[in-house]
Amino acid sequence: MPAPDLHHSLFLRACRRAPVARPPVWMMRQAGRYLPAYRRVRETTSFPALCRNPSLAAEVTIHPVDEFGVDAAVIFSDILVLLEAMGLEVRYEDAGGPRLARPVRQARDAHALREADPARNLGEVGEAIRRVAS
Numbered sequence: 651m652p653a654p655d656l657h658h659s660l661f662l663r664a665c666r667r668a669p670v671a672r673p674p675v676w677m678m679r680q681a682g683r684y685l686p687a688y689r690r691v692r693e694t695t696s697f698p699a700l701c702r703n704p705s706l707a708a709e710v711t712i713h714p715v716d717e718f719g720v721d722a723a724v725i726f727s728d729i730l731v732l733l734e735a736m737g738l739e740v741r742y743e744d745a746g747g748p749r750l751a752r753p754v755r756q757a758r759d760a761h762a763l764r765e766a767d768p769a770r771n772l773g774e775v776g777e778a779i780r781r782v783a784s
Contacts (some may be wrong), residue, residue, distance in 0.1 A: 656783055659674075659721065659722070660672075660674045660721045661674040661722035665761075674721035674722060675720050675721050675722075676720045676721055676722035676723070676724060677714060677720060678719070678724060685713050685714065685717065685783065686746075687713045688708070688710050688713055689757055691706055691709065694743070696744055697728070698725070698740075698742050701726070701727050701728045701731055701774070702731075702774050704773070704774050704775075704777035704778040704781055704783065707725070707726045707727060707774070707775075707778035708778045708781035708782045710726045711724070711725050711726045711778065711782050712782060713722045723782055725775065725778055725779055725782060726778065727778070728774050730748055731734045731772060731774075731775060732766060732772075733735070733750070734771075735766035735767070735768075735771035735772050736763040736764055736765070736766050736771075737762070737763055737764045738750055738751070738752065738754070738763070739751035739752065747754075748750075
């Protein structure tokens with residue numbers, strides 16, 4: 651099956667404020683506990699490992715597109731990968747959720763953060779996007 655022409659998708663046409671027949675539909679947090687396919691992946695993979703694996707992240711991104719026929723996909727990742735890219739260690743705990751090993755509490759902590767370089771520090775996210783778009 652040929653790759654879809656994403657440039658002319660309903661979603662991107664609407665983003666460009668071009669006329670569309672209907673509003674595009676997508677779901678925030680669309681890869682979630684309610685999808686059996688997602689739960690199967692999570693049985694064998696931790697959440698942080700899933701975020702760092704472009705193949706699996708792309709797979710769970712596509713699940714709801716296939717299941718519900720939505721017009722756009724929300725790339726599976728976690729907002730905290732940005733903090734990791736800036737040099738912070740994030741620990742994902744079973745109880746209580748994610749924790750920073752050294753929280754940013756003072757100005758000097760913020761000044762110690764590095765500028766994130768997406769090509770160098772967020773390559774997994776970029777690769778997941780490439781896989782979904784292909």
